[in-house]
Amino acid sequence: MARPAARLVLGPLDRMIVADVDRTFAVNVRAVLVAVQAAVGHLGDGGRIIVVGSPAGQHGNFGQGNYAAAKAGIVALARTWSLELQRSAVTVNVIVPTAWTAMTSTIPIYAPLAQRVESGQALPQSVRVGHALGTPEECAPLVVWLASDASAGVTGQAIGIGGDVLTLYSHPGEARVELRRGGWTPETVASAWQDRFAGLAQTSGIVLPPLELE
DSSP states (O other): OOOOOOOOOOOOGGGOOHHHHHHHHIIIIIHHHHHHHHHHHHHOTTOEEEEEOOHHHHHOOTTOHHHHHHHHHHHHHHHHHHHHTGGGTOEEEEEEEOBOOTTGGGSGGGHHHHHHHHTTOOOOHHHHHHSOOBOGGGGHHHHHHHTSGGGTTOOSOEEEEETTEEEEEOOOOOSOOOOOTTOOOHHHHHHHIIIIIGGGOOOOSOOOOOOOOO
16 A cells, blocks of 8 residues: 655744644654664664654744644654663764755745746855755755764764755753742742843844855
8 A cells, every 4th residue: 555645834923733743743753763772782883863843943944843843842752862872982963955856946035036946057156155955966965974984973963964054053051050049939930030130141043145146
């Protein structure tokens, strides 16, 4: 029996359907977990596990809550597996690729660029750098390196690649820590936030520079 093709259903919170969220997690988290579990027993010492994340999982993206959460979950799994498999010298890393694909071409900001690519023109340098977009094949060197002996000491990392850009993503960590003897009240939280935390507030969303075509 033929299996139905996987699909990615997107939408903002007020239009998100639980069944679609379950399907997204089944494809992007459960399937990865099952595949890695099956592979680990055959790796032996010094094996390599490479899973695929997304910029949406690193930054969040409007209308992609289910997909972003699933891809963020993959990064969290990889970090945890990197700890659990250290005893066997098995490395676990995430690649976060960005490339020009049929899906990328449907993003509204890229409509003018899609026409140029379809006509056979190369991606302009401003897009290769500012938007980290190249061909899918240009993401392969990162996979080859992570699968090689040269990356034996690299594990638990999320590494992006696309176009001319290579990116190491940071782990979530405390941007600031404040102590207050006796604990906190809503008023002292508000004061601390205004005085010492607000300037460090974290941003959300994928921010792309304006599309400048050469």
